[in-house]
Amino acid sequence: MNKDILTKAASEARGLAIDGVNACSSGHLGLPLGCAEIGAVLFGQALNYNPEAPKWLNRDRFILSAGHGSMFIYTWLHITGYDVSMEDVKNFRQLHSITPGHPEFNETPGIEATTGPLGQGIGNAVGYALSGKRAAAKFNTAEHTIFDNHIVALAGDGCLQEGVALEAIAFAGHNALDNLILIYDSNDVTLDEMADKTQSRNTEEYFQSLGWDAIVIDGHNSDAILSALETAKNTDNGKPKIIIAKTEIGRGIPEVAGTQKAHGEGGVKFADEARAALGLPAETFYLSNEVKGAYAEKVAANKESFTAWEDTFSAWSSANPELAAELTAGISKSVPSNLLEAIPEFDAGYADATRGAGGKVIQEVAKLVPQFITGSADLYGSNKNYIKDGGDFSSQNFAGRNIWYGIREHAMGAISNGIAYDGIFHASNATFLVFADYLRPSIRLAALAELPVTYIFTHDSVGVGEDGPTHQPVETVSGLRVIPGLDVIRPADPEETAGAYATALMRQDGPTALIFSRQKMPTMSHLSVSERRNGTAKGGYIALKEEGALEAIVIATGSEVQHGIAAAKEIGKGVRVISMPCMDIFDRQSEAYKEGILPASCTKRVAIEAGVSGLWYKYVGLEGKVIGIDRFGISAPGNTVMKELGMTSDSVVSALS
Numbered sequence: 001m002n003k004d005i006l007t008k009a010a011s012e013a014r015g016l017a018i019d020g021v022n023a024c025s026s027g028h029l030g031l032p033l034g035c036a037e038i039g040a041v042l043f044g045q046a047l048n049y050n051p052e053a054p055k056w057l058n059r060d061r062f063i064l065s066a067g068h069g070s071m072f073i074y075t076w077l078h079i080t081g082y083d084v085s086m087e088d089v090k091n092f093r094q095l096h097s098i099t100p101g102h103p104e105f106n107e108t109p110g111i112e113a114t115t116g117p118l119g120q121g122i123g124n125a126v127g128y129a130l131s132g133k134r135a136a137a138k139f140n141t142a143e144h145t146i147f148d149n150h151i152v153a154l155a156g157d158g159c160l161q162e163g164v165a166l167e168a169i170a171f172a173g174h175n176a177l178d179n180l181i182l183i184y185d186s187n188d189v190t191l192d193e194m195a196d197k198t199q200s201r202n203t204e205e206y207f208q209s210l211g212w213d214a215i216v217i218d219g220h221n222s223d224a225i226l227s228a229l230e231t232a233k234n235t236d237n238g239k240p241k242i243i244i245a246k247t248e249i250g251r252g253i254p255e256v257a258g259t260q261k262a263h264g265e266g267g268v269k270f271a272d273e274a275r276a277a278l279g280l281p282a283e284t285f286y287l288s289n290e291v292k293g294a295y296a297e298k299v300a301a302n303k304e305s306f307t308a309w310e311d312t313f314s315a316w317s318s319a320n321p322e323l324a325a326e327l328t329a330g331i332s333k334s335v336p337s338n339l340l341e342a343i344p345e346f347d348a349g350y351a352d353a354t355r356g357a358g359g360k361v362i363q364e365v366a367k368l369v370p371q372f373i374t375g376s377a378d379l380y381g382s383n384k385n386y387i388k389d390g391g392d393f394s395s396q397n398f399a400g401r402n403i404w405y406g407i408r409e410h411a412m413g414a415i416s417n418g419i420a421y422d423g424i425f426h427a428s429n430a431t432f433l434v435f436a437d438y439l440r441p442s443i444r445l446a447a448l449a450e451l452p453v454t455y456i457f458t459h460d461s462v463g464v465g466e467d468g469p470t471h472q473p474v475e476t477v478s479g480l481r482v483i484p485g486l487d488v489i490r491p492a493d494p495e496e497t498a499g500a501y502a503t504a505l506m507r508q509d510g511p512t513a514l515i516f517s518r519q520k521m522p523t524m525s526h527l528s529v530s531e532r533r534n535g536t537a538k539g540g541y542i543a544l545k546e547e548g549a550l551e552a553i554v555i556a557t558g559s560e561v562q563h564g565i566a567a568a569k570e571i572g573k574g575v576r577v578i579s580m581p582c583m584d585i586f587d588r589q590s591e592a593y594k595e596g597i598l599p600a601s602c603t604k605r606v607a608i609e610a611g612v613s614g615l616w617y618k619y620v621g622l623e624g625k626v627i628g629i630d631r632f633g634i635s636a637p638g639n640t641v642m643k644e645l646g647m648t649s650d651s652v653v654s655a656l657s
Contacts (some may be wrong), residue, residue: 001044001045001294001297003222003223005044005290005291005294006037006041006044006222007037007222008035008043008288008290008291009044009079009213009291009294010036010039010040010041010081010222010287010441011020011036011039011252011278011279011280012038012139012280012286012291012453013032013036013072013075013076013079013282014032014033014036014251014274014278015032015275015278015284015285015286016071016075016078016089016285016286016287017032017036017071017072017075018033018252018253018267018268018271018274018275019090019271019284019285020071020074020075020089020090020092020285021092021265022265022269022271022284023090023092023225023269023284024092024093024094024146024360024383024629025091025265025268025620026093026101026265026266027070027071027252027264027265028069028070028071028263028265029070029071029263029264029265029266029268030187030189030249030250030262030263030264031045031066031068031072031154031156031185031249032069032071032072032075032231033249033250033251033253033257033267034067034185034187034247034248034249034250034262035154035185035218035219035245035247036251036252036617037219037220037221037225038154038183038219038221038225038245038247039072039075039076039417040222041222041225041419041477042062042076042152042228042229043076043079043080043295043298044212044231044294044295044298045129045153045226045227046060046152046226046230046233047060047152047204047231047300048060048150048302048305049062049080049110049150049299049302049526050299050306050522051077051080051081051082051109051110051299052081052082052303054082054109054307055134055423055628056108056309056646057146057147057313057331057421057424058146058148058149058309059149059292060149060151060152061103061112061125061128061132061149061150061151061152061422062112062152062153062154063112063113063115063121063124063125063151063152063153063154063156063332064103064121064153064330064355065115065118065119065120065122065124065125065153065154065155065156065159065591066115066118066121066154066156066158066159066167066185067102067103067114067115067116067117067121067156068101068102068105068116068377068402069104069156070092070099070100070101071092071140072154073110074088074089074092074099074108074109075089075112075577077109077111078287078297079109079287079292080295080298080299081151081295081296081299081387082109082110083109084098084099084108084109086285087128087286089409090283090285091642092121092405094257095348095358100107100118101117102114102115103116103640104375104448104449105421105449105451105511106259106449106450107510108410111363112124112128112421113125113128113417113418113421113449114445114448114449117256117441117445118156118158118159118161118162118165119155119158119159119160119161119163119164119165119166119168119233119414120154120164120417120441120445121155121159122159122160122164122165122169122182122413122414122444123164123165123167123168123410123411123413123415123418123422123442124153124414124415124417124418125151125152125168125182125219125414125418126152126168126169126171126172126177126180126233126414126418126423127415127416127418127419127420127421127427128173128180128241128418128421128422129151129177129180129418130162130175130177130393130403130415130419130421130423131418131419131424131425132147132149132150132151132179132422133177133398134373134393134398134399134400134424134425135181135400135422135424135425136146136148136325136398137399138399139316139320139323139327139454140213140315141319141320141323143316143319143365144217144312144313144315144316144319145312145318145601146309146313146316149179150179150180150181150232150233151179151181151630152181152182152183152325153180153181153182153183154180154183154185155183155185156184156187157186157187157190157195157199158183158190158191159205160184161190161198161199162411163410164410164411164414164441164442165332167408167410167411168408168411168415169182169207169210169212169413169650170210170406170408170411171212171406171408171411171415172213172240172403173207173210173212173239173240174210175212175393175395176211176238176239176240176395177240178235178236178237178238178239178241178571179240180231180240180241181233181240181241181242181243181440182240182241182242182243182372183243183245184203184242184244184245185243185247186203186216186219186244186245186246187243187246187247187249188249189249189259189260189262189263189342190263190393190436191260191263191264192260192261193260194260199285201293203238203242203244204216204244206374207242208388210237210573211239211240211296212239212240212241212242213226213232213235213237213239213240213241213242213243214242214244214533215231215239215241215244215247216244217243217244217245217246218245218246219245219246219247220247220248220251225243225245227626228243228632229243231348231414234484237502238290238395238587243508245536249262250262250263250267252274252277253267253270253274253349254270254274254277255267255270255273257268260547270481271359274524275540286580287522290501295386302603309554310611314363326370326371327424329371329510330368330371330423330424330425330426330448331423331424333423333426333452333508335368335369335505335506336368336369338649339341339501339502339505339506340371340498340502340503340506340530340533340534340537341363341530341533342368342621343361343364343368343498343501343502344525345495345529346360346363346494346498346529348523348525349523349525350494350523351520351521351522351523352494352520352521353516353517353518353520353521354491354492354493354494354497354516354517354521354558355382355383355384355458355459355516355518356384356495356497357491357493357497357498357514358384358458358497358501358514358519358577358639359385359386359495359514360494361497361501362374362384362387362497363383363387363388364500365501365502365505366387366390366401369424369426369505371392371399371424371425372426372428372430372505373387373390373393373401373402373403373419373425373426373427373428373584373624374386374387374390374401374402374429374430374456375393375402375403375404375405375412375416375427375428375429375430376403376404376405376430376431376452377403377405377406377407377408377409377412377427377429377430377431378405378406378407379402379431379432379458380402380404380430380432381410381538382458382459382592383431383432383456383458384458385428385430385456386402387401387402390402392404394609396445397638404431405416405429406483407440409435409438409440410438410441410442412429412439412442412444413429413439413440413441413442413446414439416428416442416446416453417428417445417446417449417451417453418444419562420446420451420452420453420586421451426452426454426455426505427454427619428453428454428455429453429454429455429456430455430456430457430458430461431457431458432457432458432459432471432473433457433458433459433461433473433476433477433491434459434464434470434471434473434476435471436455436457436473436476436479436480436513437476438478438485438651439657440479440483440561443455443480443483443486443511444483446486446510447483447484447486447510447511448485448507450485450509450510451510451511452507452508452509452510452511452512453506453511454501454504454512454513454514455511455513455514456510456511456516457474457476457513457514457515457516458517458518459471459516459518460473460477460490460515460516460517460518460558460610461473461474461477461517461558461559461610461627461629461633462474462610462631462633462634462638462641462647463517463518463559463610463615463638463639463641463642464518464638465518465519465635465636465637465638465639465640465641466635466636466637466638467484467635468633468634469632469633469634469635471621472632472633473611474578474610474611474612474629474630474631474632474633474636474640475608475611475612476611477490477515478611478612478614478615479609480482481583481584481615482615485502485510485511486510486511486512486513487503487510487512487513487582487584487585488496488512488513488515488579488582488583488584489503489504489512489513489514489515489536489581489582489585490557490558490582491514491515491536491558491581492518492521492524492543492556492557492558492561492562492579492581492586493521493523493525493532494523494528495524495529495532495533495536495563496524496532496535496536496581497514497516498533499532499533499534499535500514500536500581500582500583501514501537502533503536503539503582503585504587505535506537507523508595509607515558517558517559518638519559519638519642521558521562521640522562523543524543524561524565524579526544527543532579535579535581536579536581536582537584537585538583538586538589538593539580539581539582539587539588539589540555540578540579540580540582540583540585540586540589540597540598541578541579541584541586542576542577542578542579542597543556543561543564543565543577543578543579544564544568544569544575544576544577545576546568546573546575547573548572548573548574549574550602551574551575551604552571552574552575552577552578552602552604552605552606553577553578553602553604553605553606554568554575554576554577554578554605554607554608554652554655554656555577555578555580555598555605555606555607555608555616555620556575556577556578556579556580556607556608556609557579557581558581558582558610559580559608559610559642559647560608560609560610560647561577561649562649563608563648563649563651563652564577564652565577565580566647566649567650567652567653567656568647570653571656575656576602578597578598580619583615598619603621603623603624604622604623604624604626604645604656605619605621605623605625606620606625606626606627606652606655606656607620607626607628608626608627608628608647608651608652609620609623609627609628610628610629610642610645611628611629612628612629612630612649613627613628613629614627614628616628627643627646627647627652627655628655629646629647631645633645
């Protein structure tokens with residue numbers, strides 16, 4: 001594609017961005033205008049993609065980390081023939097449009113990640129790169145290469161100031177993810193002020209110190225952009241690449257260009273003058289046939305690559321049926337239909353913390369679901385989630401199933417999302433529950449984007465003991481439960497733990513948090529294995545049925561179920577005990593099932609959980625009672641703290657009396 005066409009395409013892309021933001025009087029013009037040449041080269045020359053097959057396995061992935069500049073990606077998706085019409089571009093930020101204010105996964109063809117919270121997209125790109133490296137190591141053969149794509153992310157100063165990005169960048173450099181290319185829109189401006197108000201880092205040296213290749217270019221020079229991208233794509237030296245593109249924010253609107261006023265919609269009042277200066281006609285939302293034709297030729301060339309890849313893939317599939325079946329299972333998110341039953345049973349006398357039970361279950365899950373991978377934020381020994389014989393993911397072994405994140409919880413969450421966006425492997429990760437808030441933004445985005453990520457959180461409450469209130473997450477389980485779309489499962493014994501893992505792996509439409517204890521719990525051997533596992537899969541079930549007329553109901557979860565059972569046995573025959581490992585799953589059951597478990601006729605109810613009490617009132621009602629911990633914990637042995645704060649069967653007996 002010649003330079004004149006690239007320049008023309010950049011000008012017309014600027015016009016579309018101006019018109020889109022102007023039409024709704026809302027949005028961010030700075031990046032779409034400042035990075036227009038970058039977009040022209042990326043989609044006109046550098047990226048390998050096929051709009052007719054947006055989920056092509058070997059496509060180059062492009063992630064707009066600076067998601068506020070969403071008119072950038074919508075414009076180029078339209079120009080290149082994705083199913084994003086001019087009408088969609090005109091409906092930017094409007095109700096029910098596929099061009100929302102920030103890009104959303106599964107809403108718009110060609111969008112690879114839900115971005116907006118700054119820095120998350122960089123973490124997602126690292127996750128994509130990790131997934132790509134693992135896919136290549138796992139599935140490529142000496143005869144057939146089916147994975148050799150690149151991950152390209154575009155980010156700005158805001159992304160690179162966020163801690164999640166810095167954590168992910170360090171991880172990428174350490175793990176030699178040389179299929180990753182980060183383009184830094186370095187325009188010396190942040191939202192409030194010029195960038196030197198808040199930063200003074202030498203970006204080139206910083207990245208080089210972390211094991212990256214770095215180059216500084218003129219971000220408006222199409223030749224320099226293409227040269228940098230081609231060099232990055234063709235250099236497999238064990239180093240991710242950053243292209244520091246010096247740009248002018250808001251380029252094309254002289255009244256605001258190069259200043260913080262260009263970040264948002266401040267320049268739209270100069271739209272008419274800007275369009276004229278760009279050489280555009282008076283007609284808004286204009287795209288010339290010349291530009292359309294040039295990009296259509298690029299797409300046609302990409303389709304030839306796609307067709308050749310399909311032939312290679314077909315030959316690979318025939319030659320490697322077992323690998324092909326495993327890849328298909330990963331892409332389709334399929335797991336054995338009998339997963340609930342397939343995990344070996346625990347001995348009736350088994351008694352350990354649910355983190356210990358989880359450590360045994362994960363070994364079986366890893367055998368049954370080969371696409372399952374896991375990671376920990378420097379806590380494998382405590383989280384018990386290391387896959388034995390799974391190997392460690394590293395620059396020496398990209399096929400490893402255990403990812404060592406280091407003390408980088410925030411990046412761990414964003415990287416896991418990137419793996420899930422890629423859709424080949426099932427990502428899980430682990431840390432102490434008290435640190436869940438370090439990755440909460442990523443958990444929220446996983447729920448929003450309906451990503452099947454599994455979070456393994458151990459040391460679930462005041463039972464942690466001597467480490468004291470800083471490590472006793474009394475509020476965190478409830479804090480996770482209020483995230484829409486996140487299933488939070490807190491099992492009460494080893495068979496519930498097995499059911500929790502199976503339930504998480506079978507879920508395809510969102511993330512699941514597994515909440516495990518440090519303290520030991522008894523096995524509910526009076527119940528069958530299937531009762532406990534299937535009951536967990538339904539979110540709640542009868543753990544102890546009343547003998548005779550129903551007089552009262554005790555609802556409990558996790559380590560407190562044992563207290564409910566002990567209290568019921570002490571009180572007498574009319575008390576039913578419900579184990580409620582997951583509120584959200586229970587709430588999705590049929591009305592008939594829920595009524596069978598919690599009949600409306602029985603209003604004498606008590607709930608007990610070693611955490612804040614508020615959410616339990618939806619089950620016990622105004623006439624019921626909740627035994628919770630609405631304060632911070634205490635530094636003392638775990639059993640002592642539990643007793644001191646009322647987590648006992650005596651408390652249940654007292655509440656029911």
